[in-house]
Amino acid sequence: MTPFANRPPRSRTVQALWLLSMVLALAWLAGCASSQAPRVSASPTPGVEPITASDEPPAVRRARIRYELAASYYEQGQTTVALDEIKLSLQADPNYAPAYILRGLVYMRLNDVALAEESFRRALQINPRDAQALHSYGLFACEQARYVQADEMFNQALAVPTYGGRARTWLVQGVCQIRAGKLQDAEATLARAYEFDPSNPIAAYNLASLKHRRGDSQGAQFIIRRVNNSELANAETLWLGVKVERQLNNDVAAAQLAQQLGRRFPQSPQWAAYQRGAFNE
Numbered sequence: 417m418t419p420f421a422n423r424p425p426r427s428r429t430v431q432a433l434w435l436l437s438m439v440l441a442l443a444w445l446a447g448c449a450s451s452q453a454p455r456v457s458a459s460p461t462p463g464v465e466p467i468t469a470s471d472e473p474p475a476v477r478r479a480r481i482r483y484e485l486a487a488s489y490y491e492q493g494q495t496t497v498a499l500d501e502i503k504l505s506l507q508a509d510p511n512y513a514p515a516y517i518l519r520g521l522v523y524m525r526l527n528d529v530a531l532a533e534e535s536f537r538r539a540l541q542i543n544p545r546d547a548q549a550l551h552s553y554g555l556f557a558c559e560q561a562r563y564v565q566a567d568e569m570f571n572q573a574l575a576v577p578t579y580g581g582r583a584r585t586w587l588v589q590g591v592c593q594i595r596a597g598k599l600q601d602a603e604a605t606l607a608r609a610y611e612f613d614p615s616n617p618i619a620a621y622n623l624a625s626l627k628h629r630r631g632d633s634q635g636a637q638f639i640i641r642r643v644n645n646s647e648l649a650n651a652e653t654l655w656l657g658v659k660v661e662r663q664l665n666n667d668v669a670a671a672q673l674a675q676q677l678g679r680r681f682p683q684s685p686q687w688a689a690y691q692r693g694a695f696n697e
Contacts, residue, residue, distance in 0.1 A: 479509035486518055495525055513542040517549050524556055532556055545572075547579035551588070558592035566592050583612040587619050594626070602626060610639070617648040625656055633663040644673065651677060655686035659695055 472480075486501035499522050505515040520535030536556055539549035554569030570589040574582055586609035593602035606623040613619060620643050627636040637660050643649055644657045654677040661670035677687050689697060 475509045476512065479505045479512040479515060482508060483512065483515045483518065486515070490518060490522060495522055498522055511542055513539045513546055513549065516542070517546075517552050520552055520556065524559065529560065545576055547573040547576040547581065547585075550576075551581060551585050554585075554592070555588055558588070558595065561595070563592060563596035563598075567596075583609050583616065583619070586612065587616065587622070590619075591622055594622070599626060599630070603630075614642070617643050617646075617653065621653050621656065624660070628656065628660050628663070633660050636660045637664060644676075649676070651681040651684035651686040654681070655684075655690065658690060662695060 482501050482505035486498045486505060489495075489498035489501060499519070502515050502519045502522065505512055506519075509515075516535045516539035520532045520539070523529075523532035523535060533556065536549060536553040539546060540553065543549070550569045550573035554566045554573065557563075557569055558566035567589065570585050570592070573579060573585050579585075586605050590602045590606035590609060593599075593605055603623065603626045606619060606626065609616065609619040610623045620639050624636040624639040624643075627633075627639070636656075640653060640657045640660055643653045654673050657673045658670050658677065661667075661673060674690055677684070677690060681687055689695075
C-alpha cells in the first residue's frame with residue numbers, strides 16, 4: 417500500500433510539497449541521528465569531577481554504538497541492515513529511546529504503520545518530553561492524515577525549552593497544515609521556519625508558494641528570487657518563479673526563468689506545463 421492510499425485527493429502541488437518536506441525531515445533525522453544519542457563530556461563546573469566515557473554504563477554504550485551504526489545504514493538506504501542494528505541496540509538497552517525513534521522511521525519507510533506507531537509510542541513512554549520523538553510522531557501522524565494529533569505533537573516538541581530542531585519542526589508542521597487545508601496557519605508556521613533559517617530552500621519554496629496562492633506576489637517574489645539566484649534552484653522553484661513574475665507582469669524575468677527551466681530540466685513536468693501554458697494548474 418502506498419503512503420497516500422485511501423486518502424482524499426489533493427493537488428499535485430500539495431503532494432509534491434509534502435514529499436519534499438518528508439525527504440528533508442527524514443534525511444535530517446538520519447544524518448543527525450548520532451547527535452540524538454546521549455554524549456559524555458567534561459563538566460565545566462569548578463570542584464565537580466568531569467563526566468568521562470568510563471561513566472557511561474556498558475549497556476548504554478553498546479546500545480549507542482549499535483544505534484549510530486543503524487543511523488548510518490539508514491542514511492545510506494540500507495533499511496534491513498539498519499533494522500538489524502536497531503534490534504541489537506535494543507537488546508543491549510531495552511530503554512534506549514533514540515533506537516525506538518529510528519525504528520519508527522525505518523518502519524515508516526517500510527510502510528508498516530502498526531510497528532512505526534508502536535515504536536514512537538514506546539519512545540514517548542520512556543520520555544514523554546523527548547522533542548525528537550514528539551517531532552517524529554507528529555510526522556508519522558500527519559502522514560496518516562491525523563492532522564489534529566500531528567499539530568499537537570509538533571506543538572509539544574516546540575514547547576520543550578532545550579529543543580534545537582525548531583526550524584525543521586516548523587517546516588514539517590507548516591507543510592502538514594497545508595495538507596490539512598489550514599493555509600493561514602501554514603503560512604504563519606512556515607514564516608517562522610523561514611525567519612529562523614532563511615537559507616533553507618524548502619521552507620522558502622513552501623512559503624513563497626503559499627504567498628503566491630493567496631495573491632501576495634511581491635512577497636513570493638522576494639523569497640523565491642533568493643532561491644532561484646542560488647545553486648539550490650530546481651525545476652519546482654524555477655516554475656514557481658515563472659508564475660510569480662508573470663503575475664507581476666515582469667515578462668523579461670519570467671522569460672529568463674523559463675529559459676533556465678527548459679535548458680536545465682527539459683524532461684521535467686514543469687517544463688511540459690510551461691510549454692502548454694498551464695500556469696494555473
